Amino acid sequence: MNARSVPAAKRPPGGPVLQGDVTRALEIAFFEELAAVGYGRLSIEAVARRAGAGKAAVYRRWPSKQAMTAELASQAALAYVRAPDMGNLHDDVAQFVRDTMAALSHPLASRIVPDLLAETTRNEELAEALLAGIRTPRRENAARILHRAIERGELPADADIELGLDFLVSPTYWRLAVIRTPVDDDYVERLTAKIIAAMKA
Template sequence: MPSSSAPPPPTSPSTPPPTPAPDRPSGRRLPGGPVLQDSVTAAIAAAFFEELAATGYARLSLEAVAKRAGAGKAAIYRRWASKLEMTVDLVTAVAVDASGPADTGTLRGDVLAFLTEVDAALRQPLPARIIPDLIAEGHRTPELAEALFTAVRDTRRGKAVELLERAVDRGELPADVDRGLALDLLAGPLYWRLAVVHTPTAPDHLDRLTDKLIAAFRA
């Protein structure tokens, strides 16, 4: 986010994995173990994000998640061995499954589309509460930070760099553009405004920010 040491926001943890339709296979079997029902997994995932937003990572308990999901605690332990494993797995799934930056055919269109996606994610209630908490918790829990940075930040930044490479291929950015700095600038200002200082934005904010970012990329 604001720096290369913070993971970018998941696109939308308020939207849990969909519950499978009843006419499709709805479970998977652990090696030598029971079938894990996808509908239960989806309910647990939704409950996890709601509980994480309500209490924060430090106070989150697997018992509370199970109660909110209407499932037994054993159902959680059949899927994840710990709170840390559960958090990394579910947050990663949401962030990594998100589509890459849209290819609009122009650098300006791509940047604006990217910012619009980030803006929409940060304005949703669950991401707005979850993301700052996980970043703060990462400073207290190195294992969480390392896992999320590797699984979420690196993957999301890998997708975002495609936006820059397309612009280079089109001749809109020089081949030697500072990709690391550009990626920091791409999400940092918007994240700071919406998630840190909670400052309202004017209707044309994303358009003006897009133009400023492109000018910075080319500087």
């Protein structure tokens, strides 16, 4: 979701704002507000105000800021990184790495992801909601890359899927979200080669 590229919905003269437009405006406002103030200071009132809507519009869609965060963060995370089927393991891994880099490099995500991870250490309910909505489905989705590679004979039948999934995601997250070091195409190729070598070891 590129919140910067989509303007908030405005009420046209003499007509109502469509419900879909209100929902979209609230989604954009949520991510912008979360990036600006963090989860701890996030409020329904501020999201509604940023979207040009009333609090009731938020509560009709989400019962709380935690429910709003869990649903919208999950939707955004799952939309950004998919399991590409490029026909071979190298290209699948390389595209997955590029997609992950694009997601973590997004100007909103680069502020939101570290904040939510920190918040999950203090908020067990939020942690459980995000694990269920993001970690589990994303790992299941990424596992398709490895299962396809096994079917094509590119990985051994007894390949460690769980560890392979860690190889797919962890180096990119460390590089961009933790040490915040720039990447380029050469880095993608070198990382792809190392990930595949580790999976085959």
